[in-house]
Amino acid sequence: MRGVSVIGVGCTPFGKQTGVGITDLALQACREALHDAQVPTSLVQSFYLGNFASEALVHQGSLAPIVAYRLGLGPIPCTRVEGACASSGIAFRHGVLLIASGLCDIVLAAGVEKMTSAETGAVTEALASAGDAESEMRLGLTFPGTFGIIMRRHMHQYGTTREQVGMVSVKNRQNGSANPKAHFQKPVALEEVMGSRLICDPLRLYDCTPISDGAAAAVLCAADLASEFTQRPIDVIGSGHAIGPATLFEMADLTTFEASVAAAQQAYREAGIAPRDIDVAEVHDCFTIAEITAIEDLGFVEKGKGGPAVADGLTALDGKLPINPSGGLLSKGHPVGATGLAQIYEIVGQLRGEAINQVKGAQIGLAHNLGGTGAVSTVHILKRR
Amino acid sequence: MRGVSVIGVGCTPFGKQTGVGITDLALQACREALHDAQVPTSLVQSFYLGNFASEALVHQGSLAPIVAYRLGLGPIPCTRVEGACASSGIAFRHGVLLIASGLCDIVLAAGVEKMTSAETGAVTEALASAGDAESEMRLGLTFPGTFGIIMRRHMHQYGTTREQVGMVSVKNRQNGSANPKAHFQKPVALEEVMGSRLICDPLRLYDCTPISDGAAAAVLCAADLASEFTQRPIDVIGSGHAIGPATLFEMADLTTFEASVAAAQQAYREAGIAPRDIDVAEVHDCFTIAEITAIEDLGFVEKGKGGPAVADGLTALDGKLPINPSGGLLSKGHPVGATGLAQIYEIVGQLRGEAINQVKGAQIGLAHNLGGTGAVSTVHILKRR
Incomplete structure (x- = not known):
């Protein structure tokens, strides 16, 4: 090739x-x-x-x-x-x-x-069309609903706390506050996340990406x-693209997106590297909980350890593996069709050494894009020469 | 390759x-x-x-x-x-x-x-979104409108007659009458086409594909x-895919789709053959006039000679170059996203020698698919071994 x-x-x-x-x-x-x-x-x-x-x-x-x-x-x-x-x-x-x-x-x-x-109604309807219209979406299960259920399950299965999930928002909004292209450039405190308007229990306003x-x-x-x-x-040293179930009822484990796992494996294999070789990553944080499942599915941390990883600062800008230094979807916003390439834009900036929140010495970066409730995913691994 | x-x-x-x-x-x-x-x-x-x-x-x-x-x-x-x-x-x-x-x-x-x-309104609106929403479609120029203008221009520029264009419908409805998968399986006479309800002058009902x-x-x-x-x-011995202008006002010649010409040239070059080597073709007759511009753009007849070619029986089932033996979009209907592969389905049937309206001894077939008012086109050339 x-x-x-x-x-x-x-x-x-x-x-x-x-x-x-x-x-x-x-x-x-x-x-x-x-x-x-x-x-x-x-x-x-x-x-x-x-x-x-x-x-x-x-x-x-x-x-x-x-x-x-x-x-x-x-x-x-x-x-x-x-x-x-x-x-x-x-x-x-x-x-x-x-x-x-x-x-x-x-x-x-x-x-x-x-x-x-x-x-607003047309946007909600359009977004819901990314799920399975003939089953779950017909029953009113829109995306805050699916990710709310996934968050609840993650908390139940692994003891992940509401605070740990909220800290994804705090971290990404902090990163995004330096990004002039981000939709939101104002940091939020954990208390603000925890006290923000309930969208779909347990997800609150600051757990969600804007339109x-x-x-x-x-x-x-x-x-x-x-x-x-x-x-x-x-x-581009690795490229993965795979599908998974588009509905919760078809998922073997509500806390894992098979599409992300398969796409990541494909990309790592092609690149001949392991998750530990990644210096910086942009992952698909359409909701706070999605960043936690993403860093697990991508192999950065063990399944179930995503919450503590965020709370311990592993994924912070100065952590061992900075995740979403751009501010992620939670800060930048999520113009659906643009998100995957905006991640590439950020990783290229990081590897050129000219990003806003530059990760020092970044040599290898990863971009993870997710469609629907895990129906499809792409993973790309990029490297500076 | x-x-x-x-x-x-x-x-x-x-x-x-x-x-x-x-x-x-x-x-x-x-x-x-x-x-x-x-x-x-x-x-x-x-x-x-x-x-x-x-x-x-x-x-x-x-x-x-x-x-x-x-x-x-x-x-x-x-x-x-x-x-x-x-x-x-x-x-x-x-x-x-x-x-x-x-x-x-x-x-x-x-x-x-x-x-x-x-x-019906949602369908009309969706179909119009295949044109340029920010210019022509905003002014109410839907597809019967664009193809009506193209037909009028073809008649003016080359002396094509209303009857010649109508004969595309007669031929394709005749072919479709044998096709059990076609939406319409009833032939129509030229008088019926000419006397059918006016849709957008000069296009009448039987000049148009159904929903x-x-x-x-x-x-x-x-x-x-x-x-x-x-x-x-x-x-598959040739494959072409090209774009052209999506609006009438950007077309150099209202009777030619540049995308079709470019895609066909690419496919012929790859196949190492000329238009005269094609034994049977399925072309994109979304309106009667579109079949006439297609057989010209694909090089089967000289530009402007499409009308007489149809009237003289060149494109009939027993003609020198049978066009749309399946009945075309005019008989089969035009479920937009399915049309291109339905053409492949028909050409494969023809080259296997098992089509409904079998063209005797067909060795090489062509499928021509068109998007919008010529915004994009694909041309594929298939051959039996």
């Missing part, structure tokens, strides 16, 4: 972006990534766009060709991919596949979601050609 | 499928294709599902993992791809790419759409392994 590198990244601010349409959001991130890579549009051979629900949210389908044509990409293959909240992790992976297999030299991958212009607009993009290039464009290519 | 073959196909009946959800529709086609290929689910290494607007139409996103998990595919990569009406042409192409590049041996590709359970439910699927396999599963593999 041919080596693959990231040679450029772009990301819009996340949050409520009034007066900017979904096409313009995507264009902004793509242009930033192409500029960062110093790659002219004429060299891009394929384009992947991750998006979750633009037909339902902004009445726009066919988004890949529309964005690509406006970008001036020419008559190349352009594809929108969707895997709920993992949509742009999947877009990034397709760039990796096409270059690794020798089909392309340069691929542009982007992700976008425009959520705040839709009515945001945003886009992110990356330019991928064959590793052997990367030095023609940049002096600091970041190599 | 490694050769790629189709070793199994499946297709549900198209039409109004009451009481069958979108997941079950997709499962039905997938199971038929796997059974046809004699491939157990454990051998499938990747799954692509083409779907246009399931979030908007049936409140179901994340469809690829949901269908794959129900099918029992295991923790493999599963991806929903969307390119408006070309969604499952794109799904099929990704199967081709993954095998041709050596990444996989066996890939399942499917396409599905469930449209008739949504309110339908349906799913189709294909099992793709490395050509060198195909004989382990079947004695009649159909080889």
Whole structure:
């Protein structure tokens, strides 16, 4: 297989972006990534766009060709991919596949979601469509519900405390307070998390990600050609993509997402490394409890030890394994289709040594993207040269 | 590049499928294709599902993992791809790419759409989202509008007559009358087409495809392994995928879809053949006029000669180049995300020599799928061994 590198990244601010349409959001991130890579549009051979629900949210389908044509990409293959909240992790992976297999030299991958212009009810309905509409979602079990049940089970099974879970929010909001692109840039204290409005017991307001607009993009290039464009290519050394059950009733263990475990194993195997080799990670903290299950599923800590790990500072910025130095989804917001590539944007920044909350000496980083209640996951491992 | 073959196909009946959800529709086609290929689910290494607007139409996103998990595919990569009406042409192409590049041996590709359970207004709105929501569609220019303008321009520019265009409907409804899976199985006379209800001048009711439910699927396999599963593999000898402008105002010529031209050139080049080598083709007749522009864009006839070609019987079942022997979208219906793979289903049947309207001695067939008003297109060329 041919080596693959990231040679450029772009990301819009996340949050409520009034007066900017979904096409313009995507264009902004793509242009930033192409500029960062110093790659002219004429060299891009394929384009992947991750998006979750633009037909339902902004009445726009066919988004890949529309964005690509406006970008001036020419008559190349352009594809929108969707895997709920993992949509742009999947877009990034397709760039990796096409270059690794020798089909392309340069691929542009982007992700976008425009959520705040839709009515709240429409957003709730669209988000619920990431679950199984024919079973659980029909019964009213939306995502705060599924993750509330998962949190309750984790507390029961492993003695995880409400405080430990709340500290994920405290840590990520602290990290996000330095991130000018984050939706929320204000830290919160543990008492504020514990006292915030109840959303779905035991989840409270500050355990949840907000509804945001945003886009992110990356330019991928064959590793052997990367030095023609940049002096600091970041190599993709592992890529995993797997599915799991989309419903709670099909999960063998409510505290583990099989898709994350399988995608991580695939990525570690390809990279030839172990979880302990990771210096920094962006994981899918759509709810506080999701960060705890993620660091367990990714093998950073033993199953059930995620709560104490957070409380003990293992995952803090100055801890042994900093998790979500960007502030994570809890701070940045979660424009669904953009999230996976925003994680790549952060990890690339970390490995270039120019991130906002720079992890000192970071050599290897990991990005973990999750769709639905574990229906699909992607894991990517990146390394500086 | 490694050769790629189709070793199994499946297709549900198209039409109004009451009481069958979108997941079950997709499962039905997938199971038929796997059974046809004699491939157990454990051998499938990747799954692509083409779907246009399931979030908007049936409140179901994340469809690829949901269908794959129900099918029992295991923790493999599963991806929903969307390119408006070309969604499952794109799904099929990704199967081709993954095998041709050596990444996989066996890939399942499917396409599905469930449209008739949504309110008519919701369907119209969803379909309009395949155009550019921020420009033309906002002004009320839905697809009968765009194709009506294209038809008017074709008539003006080349002297194409209303009767010639209407004969596409007569031919395809005649072909479809033998197809038990078609939504419409009743032939129509030219007078009926010409006298049918005006939809958007000059398009009349019988110039348009109906709203339908349906799913189709294909099992793709490395050509060198195909004989382990079947004695009649159909080889994919050319694959093209390209974008073009998504709006009328960006088109250089209203009678040509650049995406179709580019995708066809790519597929012919890869196959090392010319348009005259094609024995049978399924082309994207979402409206009667679209079949005429398609046979021109694909190089079967000179630009502007599509009307006379139909009227002279060139494209009839017993003509020199039979087009849409299945009945096309005009007879089968157009469950958007399923259409591309239903075309593959028909061409595979033709090349196996077991199609309903069998074209005698067909050796090479072509499938042409189009998204939006030419925003994206795929072209595949298949050959019997």
